[in-house]
Amino acid sequence: MPSVPSVPPARRPPIRTAPGRSATSRALSALDAFDDGHRTLTLSAIARRAGLPVATAHRLVGELCGARLLHRRPDGRYEVGARVWQLGLLAPPTSLREAALPHLQDLVITTGRTVHLAVLEGPRALIVERLASSRTQSTRHSPGGYLPLHCTAVGKVLLAHAPPALCAEALRAPARYTDWTVTDPAVIRRQLAAIRAAGFAQTSQEHRRGTWSAAMPVTGPSGVVAALSVLAPLTAPRRADALSPLAAAAAALSATVLDLDLDGMTGEPAS
Amino acid sequence: MPSVPSVPPARRPPIRTAPGRSATSRALSALDAFDDGHRTLTLSAIARRAGLPVATAHRLVGELCGARLLHRRPDGRYEVGARVWQLGLLAPPTSLREAALPHLQDLVITTGRTVHLAVLEGPRALIVERLASSRTQSTRHSPGGYLPLHCTAVGKVLLAHAPPALCAEALRAPARYTDWTVTDPAVIRRQLAAIRAAGFAQTSQEHRRGTWSAAMPVTGPSGVVAALSVLAPLTAPRRADALSPLAAAAAALSATVLDLDLDGMTGEPAS
């Protein structure tokens, strides 16, 4: 048999590996291929990570580039486009962030500590903003990242004011991060009651060794919408001095937030 | 013939209004229906603004919600989902923003003025971050917004270091914003040369009445990647005092940016 079949018009129909994924979901899975550790990807990397054939990925990525959701860099690699960033600015976390930024700055200046602003998203705390004083650079836990609810100050504040169903879910199997992490649901529930009574939470090394933090709720028209926290090294003297500025900032931010419309983000996880 | 045709299986085939838009582009046009003045929309509003039939919009929006790119609020309206915000954090402006934030804070503190950080995007300046001191709240020109190139300090700095083709495009028909806006391309070109020589730009009321601003370039491995500016009311005394801190911040930020990989965003507008 000659190795040069000059006329192979008998094209085998491509095996439809498309199980039930819609065209749109494929395109979105291409976007999902990007994450914090993979900010730029080659075409084949996108295809691999998204589970798509290369030819399909090529077409979809081309469309996403046309819509400026992806950007092709001069070297041929792809990255998330500025358009996505702009669209993201319309999402709820941004309104909160904008309203909070001046207060966060004040808090950083007066305490000299790193501050966090987080909201409840499903069974985790979504970090909306993190501000450090100019020399305290710790790139851990950036905006967009998550913190556990049961062993961080922001998390406990959010959990203390969360619907019971969510609370039960979060306390089903509390993960251990350090030797000081409290993993007994009953103990945590008592802590939450105390937090509701006292109006603030503090944790010491429950999430990371050597770190202490305190958090207070930010309240909107419909209850607690966010939590504001101050971090300090365990060795820092006069840590408790941060509580007063923290309370002031939380109150000021709550007043600002009253003008905002911050619904959603607290609904059921998914339908 | 009775008015109750119990069996109307003769379904008229729907008139395919699908001209050439791909399935993906339709879904993305639904996202595009959201903008700064329309952060929440009803389903039919999305359909109207995206030019889609309601039934189609319903299906696409459902998929986008499944991917968490949209979020359905309890009241039934839709808003951009937190997922988009998170994805946007992977886009190039965010790396720059993260690197710049401490320096911007320093600059705000030492000058007491509002500061802007902007990058070149097509024939406009994209505002990456805007920071005001805690009491100077002006919600105009937020991050994600655009500034013209020919009549703002950041714009002139970016334009002064832009490729000639882009410069020509930007100066084709300079828009007039105030009585002080310079619209003569030749005059602007002379200004740009002076800016290249002096290393900084200043404008007075060219974009907005009563506002003065100065800007300096932020340089990366491959040239100017952004512009940093300080705004002040025209009536403020000792405005020029801001120049020295501005230079310090721009230099410090440039040093930080050297470690970053900030390509793209300077390529041709679209393919």
Next chain:
DNA sequence: CGCACGCCTTCCGTCGCACGGAAAGGGAGT
């Protein structure tokens, strides 16, 4: 109170276009 209007949702027959295997065209490393 009845009607009209607008919004949301579901259904389903048709056919346009999304699909992906194959092969060709680079470019870099060995």
Next chain:
DNA sequence: ACTCCCTTTCCGTGCGACGGAAGGCGTGCG
């Protein structure tokens, strides 16, 4: 020169996207 990987184009197939229609719901008006 050979191999490996990435990218890009081509094109026949068949399946899932498409959208008109109808029904349910809430609201405002006469």
